[in-house]
Amino acid sequence: MRRALEVLGLGLLALACSLPLVTLGASAAALYYALAKSVRRGRGSPWREFFRSFRQNLLPGLGLTAILALLLAVAYFSALYVVNRPLSGLVDVFYCLTLALASLAAALVVSLTLPALSRFSFKVPQLLGFTLRLARRFPLRALALALMSLAAAALCWIFPPALPLLPGGLCLASTWLIEPMFRSFMPPREDFPPEADTWYLE
Secondary structure (H helix, E strand, O other): HHHHHHHHHHHHHHHHHOOOOOOOOHHHHHHHHHHHHHHOOOOOOHHHHHHHHHHHOOHHHHHHHHHHHHHHHHHHHHHHHHHHHOOOOHHHHHHHHHHHHHHHHHHHHHHHHHHHHHHHOOOOOHHHHHHHHHHHEEEHHHHHHHHHHHHHHHHHOOOOOOOOOOHHHHHHHHHHHHHHHHHOOOHHHOOOOOOOOOOHHH
């Protein structure tokens, strides 16, 4: 019960910290970090870990939020053309492909790039490149994560009361797919100092 309340509470906290919109990236990264480290691994206080990650990732999170907003805008306007202005031939194909690719890219940013922000000290271009490397090495996991994000967004659109319940649960579920991906890019445990808390290698 305690862990279920922590998952729900962290999800609500992430939603509250995302209200300025520009802080969405930092909030999502902090949510992933607190769930992976504190809820799954039992290290530290989930609330303290959330705010520590939020502060550390605020600036790069702004850049990723701007990229996410751009992708969502492209997807939205492509959807408007597909739904409201049916054209013909290559124009239809172009807008359908643009909608699909922009939606998939936005889902990958949410489901892979923002969790990577919580774990690695990369700049924004490096984070995007790292996301592509993850997707190439683990295409089925990346696709599953993207589909989970898209399904959650569709559920919130259809049934808005689900929004408070989804962030924590979805993010926690994603840790089982993401953590093995991250570990494949990390050195073995023996390469770390003995005093290092290598919770992410467990």
